[in-house]
Amino acid sequence: MKPRLTIVLALIVLTPLAITGWLGARLVRDQQAVVEHSFRELMLGQLRSVDALLGRSLEQYEELVRGEMSPLTVNAQELRRRTRQSPYALQYYALDVDGRVVFPPVQEPSALTAGERESYERTRHIWDGGELSGSAGDAETSTSGSPTGWHAWYGADGLRMMVWERAEGRVHAAEINSTRLLAELVASLPETDALSPEVAQGRIRLVDSTGRLFYQWGSYEPEEGALPIAALALGAPLGAWSLEYFGSSAAFGGAAEAHLLLNLGLGLGLLGATVIGLTYYFYREQSREMREAAQRVSFVNQVSHELKTPLTNIRMYAELLEKDADEADERLQRYAGVIVSESQRLSRLIGNVLTFSRKQRRNLELHRTPGVVDDVLRQVLDHFRPALEAKGIEVELALDASDTVSLDADVLEQIVGNLISNVEKYGAGGKYLLLSSRRRGDTTEIVTADRGPGVPSRERSKIFEPFYRVSAALTEGVSGTGIGLAIARELARLHGGDLTLEPTDKGARFRVTIHCPAESQPG
Amino acid sequence: MRTMKKFSPWPATALMAALMIPAAQADSVKLDVQMSTPVVLAGTSQKAYMRVALTGLESRRRHRAPVNVAIVLDRSGSMGGSKIEEAKRAALMALRKLGDDDIVSIITYHSTVDVLVPATKLSDRGSIRRAIQGIEAGGRTALFAGVSKGARELRKFVDRNRVNTLILLSDGLANVGPSSPGELGRLGASLAREGITVTTIGLGLQYNEDLMTRLAMASDGNHFFVEDEEDLELAFATEFGDALSVVGQGFTIYIECPPGVRPIRMVGREAEIAGREVHASLNQIYRDQTRYLLLEVELSPADAGKAQRVGDVEVGYYDLDSGSRAKLQDSVSVTYAKSPAAVEKASNREVMTAVVSQIGAERNEAATALRDKGKVEEARVAFESNSVYLQENAQRLDAPQLQDDAAVNLEASENLGEKEWNRERKKQVEGQYKTRQQRAVIPQRNKN
Numbered sequence: 023m024k025p026r027l028t029i030v031l032a033l034i035v036l037t038p039l040a041i042t043g044w045l046g047a048r049l050v051r052d053q054q055a056v057v058e059h060s061f062r063e064l065m066l067g068q069l070r071s072v073d074a075l076l077g078r079s080l081e082q083y084e085e086l087v088r089g090e091m092s093p094l095t096v097n098a099q100e101l102r103r104r105t106r107q108s109p110y111a112l113q114y115y116a117l118d119v120d121g122r123v124v125f126p127p128v129q130e131p132s133a134l135t136a137g138e139r140e141s142y143e144r145t146r147h148i149w150d151g152g153e154l155s156g157s158a159g160d161a162e163t164s165t166s167g168s169p170t171g172w173h174a175w176y177g178a179d180g181l182r183m184m185v186w187e188r189a190e191g192r193v194h195a196a197e198i199n200s201t202r203l204l205a206e207l208v209a210s211l212p213e214t215d216a217l218s219p220e221v222a223q224g225r226i227r228l229v230d231s232t233g234r235l236f237y238q239w240g241s242y243e244p245e246e247g248a249l250p251i252a253a254l255a256l257g258a259p260l261g262a263w264s265l266e267y268f269g270s271s272a273a274f275g276g277a278a279e280a281h282l283l284l285n286l287g288l289g290l291g292l293l294g295a296t297v298i299g300l301t302y303y304f305y306r307e308q309s310r311e312m313r314e315a316a317q318r319v320s321f322v323n324q325v326s327h328e329l330k331t332p333l334t335n336i337r338m339y340a341e342l343l344e345k346d347a348d349e350a351d352e353r354l355q356r357y358a359g360v361i362v363s364e365s366q367r368l369s370r371l372i373g374n375v376l377t378f379s380r381k382q383r384r385n386l387e388l389h390r391t392p393g394v395v396d397d398v399l400r401q402v403l404d405h406f407r408p409a410l411e412a413k414g415i416e417v418e419l420a421l422d423a424s425d426t427v428s429l430d431a432d433v434l435e436q437i438v439g440n441l442i443s444n445v446e447k448y449g450a451g452g453k454y455l456l457l458s459s460r461r462r463g464d465t466t467e468i469v470t471a472d473r474g475p476g477v478p479s480r481e482r483s484k485i486f487e488p489f490y491r492v493s494a495a496l497t498e499g500v501s502g503t504g505i506g507l508a509i510a511r512e513l514a515r516l517h518g519g520d521l522t523l524e525p526t527d528k529g530a531r532f533r534v535t536i537h538c539p540a541e542s543q544p545g
Numbered sequence: 546m547r548t549m550k551k552f553s554p555w556p557a558t559a560l561m562a563a564l565m566i567p568a569a570q571a572d573s574v575k576l577d578v579q580m581s582t583p584v585v586l587a588g589t590s591q592k593a594y595m596r597v598a599l600t601g602l603e604s605r606r607r608h609r610a611p612v613n614v615a616i617v618l619d620r621s622g623s624m625g626g627s628k629i630e631e632a633k634r635a636a637l638m639a640l641r642k643l644g645d646d647d648i649v650s651i652i653t654y655h656s657t658v659d660v661l662v663p664a665t666k667l668s669d670r671g672s673i674r675r676a677i678q679g680i681e682a683g684g685r686t687a688l689f690a691g692v693s694k695g696a697r698e699l700r701k702f703v704d705r706n707r708v709n710t711l712i713l714l715s716d717g718l719a720n721v722g723p724s725s726p727g728e729l730g731r732l733g734a735s736l737a738r739e740g741i742t743v744t745t746i747g748l749g750l751q752y753n754e755d756l757m758t759r760l761a762m763a764s765d766g767n768h769f770f771v772e773d774e775e776d777l778e779l780a781f782a783t784e785f786g787d788a789l790s791v792v793g794q795g796f797t798i799y800i801e802c803p804p805g806v807r808p809i810r811m812v813g814r815e816a817e818i819a820g821r822e823v824h825a826s827l828n829q830i831y832r833d834q835t836r837y838l839l840l841e842v843e844l845s846p847a848d849a850g851k852a853q854r855v856g857d858v859e860v861g862y863y864d865l866d867s868g869s870r871a872k873l874q875d876s877v878s879v880t881y882a883k884s885p886a887a888v889e890k891a892s893n894r895e896v897m898t899a900v901v902s903q904i905g906a907e908r909n910e911a912a913t914a915l916r917d918k919g920k921v922e923e924a925r926v927a928f929e930s931n932s933v934y935l936q937e938n939a940q941r942l943d944a945p946q947l948q949d950d951a952a953v954n955l956e957a958s959e960n961l962g963e964k965e966w967n968r969e970r971k972k973q974v975e976g977q978y979k980t981r982q983q984r985a986v987i988p989q990r991n992k993n
Contacts, residue, residue: 109738202735209697213656
């Protein structure tokens with residue numbers, strides 16, 4: 023196979039594959055982005071539902087504490103009993119209408135229990151700052167209609183919280199056992215083994231305000247320092263806490279992506295196979311036809327060879343007949359002339375076929391001998407004269423190359439013969455043929471011109487292309503323009519010159535140049 | 546001696562209390578209040594100790610109270626190998642001790658928490674056994690979450706007529722979630738108020754003994770230091786032995802002192818002291834065992850021959866025998882005398898031994914704190930002098946257990962080096978804890 027054909031075939035196969043592959047990859051990437059986005063949204067939704075879960079736990083805890091607080095009282099003995107028995111609160115408080123703490127009895131320090139003293143120290147900034155008496159804190163309205171809320175702050179060992187309620191101008195409060203509250207929050211959150219499979223593939227973390235891991239669930243183990251796919255900041259009283267979702271790319275839409283990739287791979291494979299199959303078929307068809315064409319050419323070539331010898335004999339004897347025939351027998355002479363002319367025509371045709379075939383085999387050679395260009399031109403014109411006269415074509419001669427030069431007369435004859443033959447065939451309507459020659463240094467220039475229809479401008483560049491189409495019309499093509507002009511140009515170039523179509527007003531005008539240095543006169 | 550089965554309305558109780566002095570006794574628990582020095586020196590203000598002892602008696606019922614136990618196992622990476630295998634073996638052994646009416650839940654924690662067996666009656670032992678056998682070690686130590694989840698499982702069936710116990714096993718430092726002894730202590734205190742006891746088992750030499758003891762102490766549970774995993778089974782057996790022999794729980798102890806007596810502190814135990822009123826609590830009393838509280842009081846000066854009531858003690862609890870709330874009452878007095886010899890002669894050797902033992906534990910803690918601060922030499926002196934103190938009192942009071950305490954302190958003074966201290970500290974803290982639990986197998990002569 024020729025390297026160029028290989029490249030073309032490879033391009034035919036690879037280009038659609040590459041384009042499809044690229045588009046497919048883009049599709050996968052877009053799809054992945056879409057999946058990632060919707061997955062992130064999904065996970066954010068999941069985190070929101072966890073947030074809601076935490077919110078409910080906090081509410082429940084508040085209800086438990088407020089259940090213990092009710093009925094609201096300032097009775098020290100009762101508040102001590104509640105404090106002693108409460109699993110949820112560390113210390114209960116009661117304030118008077120002026121915002122002063124009346125229980126525990128802080129005005130009388132010696133009456134305080136150790137627990138009360140410690141709790142008061144922890145919460146003193148709240149009482150002294152009047153933080154609950156004012157409008158501060160995130161107040162809501164309780165079911166009983168009185169304002170209530172949480173107050174959270176950070177103590178020496180972590181989060182501390184207070185639940186408060188204001189009724190009849192007095193604040194009642196509970197410093198809650200925040201560790202117990204946190205334990206309740208943990209208890210309300212899912213465990214790893216109680217999860218639906220899609221959540222179990224990830225990991226949700228509850229991170230406290232210092233960024234420390236507080237609780238986590240899900241079987242996915244994120245790498246150290248990995249960033250969460252989705253994160254949600256929590257509201258008061260767990261301000262600055264956050265929920266984070268971690269997962270591998272395999273976890274979200276991993277299956278979908280794999281599916282897509284598989285489909286894409288299959289599609290590409292199928293497309294590739296189809297393109298390769300088609301290309302192979304195309305290549306086989308072409309090489310078969312080329313083989314067949316080559317066989318036909320070779321057949322025509324062989325036949326031509328076989329025809330050449332009998333044709334030469336026919337021509338020779340016809341010429342003898344023409345010469346020897348009785349001058350008076352005009353009819354016989356005319357018949358002989360037709361035979362000669364037709365056999366010459368056939369010789370040219372065969373010559374063209376053989377030249378073409380030699381050119382195919384890169385076998386064209388020049389056989390230079392001393393000769394005169396004008397003599398060759400006259401001889402060719404003589405061969406055509408009967409045909410030209412029959413069509414009423416007037417010939418104008420302007421020959422000016424009578425020096426003896428080194429040339430291949432057969433080649434020149436073939437070139438000029440093809441050109442005149444074209445005039446006879448296509449330019450006969452102009453009834454005119456110009457044949458001129460002149461020498462310029464080592465180059466001889468020959469011009470043929472007619473006044474026929476000429477060559478349409480869009481075909482000017484194509485008329486020299488060899489009629490190389492593989493088709494049954496080959497034999498017709500030999501007598502057509504294609505092969506004649508192509509061979510003529512090829513031969514002109516072989517002879518160190520060229521054949522060009524000259525621009526002209528009317529008809530076709532060809533210019534032949536051949537390299538033929540002057541031959542030194544033999545001794 | 547009379548029996549009071551049920552708590553009666555106040556007026557009747559007051560009358561009965563007057564009739565029943567000095568002691569009242571319910572079915573399964575006996576209350577006994579005594580002074581370290583029933584005779585005190587006249588004419589001077591002085592300190593004295595009141596011992597409130599509660600003794601679990603043989604149950605009349607055939608059946609013990611059902612237990613509701615959550616076993617919370619550490620399966621972090623450090624538990625790998627024989628540790629986790631021994632823990633599984635110990636848990637399986639514990640299961641065999643339980644009956645079909647008992648409730649068990651199994652929780653494992655590492656980086657996350659798994660509720661392996663949600664709280665369930667022990668009727669399907671096969672699946673529980675398989676769940677335990679499937680435990681594998683790996684990951685971090687989410688101890689707080691493990692306890693939180695265990696408590697939730699317990700709470701599903703929590704009942705004053707069940708023994709509600711969470712058993713926590715850990716061999717490492719909690720590194721996910723709250724992990725300070727203070728925080729865990731508050732959680733334990735909260736659980737205790739719901740009738741849940743937390744027992745902690747520290748395995749190996751890497752766990753945080755302060756965290757583990759604070760958690761157990763706050764909920765009145767046990768604490769075990771198990772250096773070698775092969776001894777886990779013993780710890781579990783001891784714990785289950787306790788859980789299965791509880792006769793009463795949810796004890797509230799209220800002591801009211803008359804004018805002239807000022808309560809100072811409860812030795813080795815937290816209590817609420819407001820003026821002359823003292824509130825304390827105890828979670829459980831076991832069969833054939835005594836637990837006691839020591840109240841340090843200051844007595845005002847009085848003339849010789851005068852009798853002074855030191856306190857009226859009222860104890861309320863859930864009697865697992867009768868399945869209802871019961872109440873015990875007692876009170877104690879001192880007499881003032883002129884001669885120190887009379888004081889000495891009357892002094893209660895048993896109560897004094899308890900006092901010395903508690904003071905020894907306090908001094909042991911102080912010495913430990915010195916060592917924690919890196920003051921090795923001062924700690925050595927403190928341990929040694931504590932040893933001498935205990936030794937002297939052991940002889941004076943003829944109390945062999947003080948002799949043992951003295952030996953433990955002496956041993957501590959010899960193991961203060963970097964290499965030995967970690968292990969020694971765990972041993973000392975466990976010892977302090979045992980002392981501060983204030984429990985003892987019943988001395989026979991107290992049974993009257």
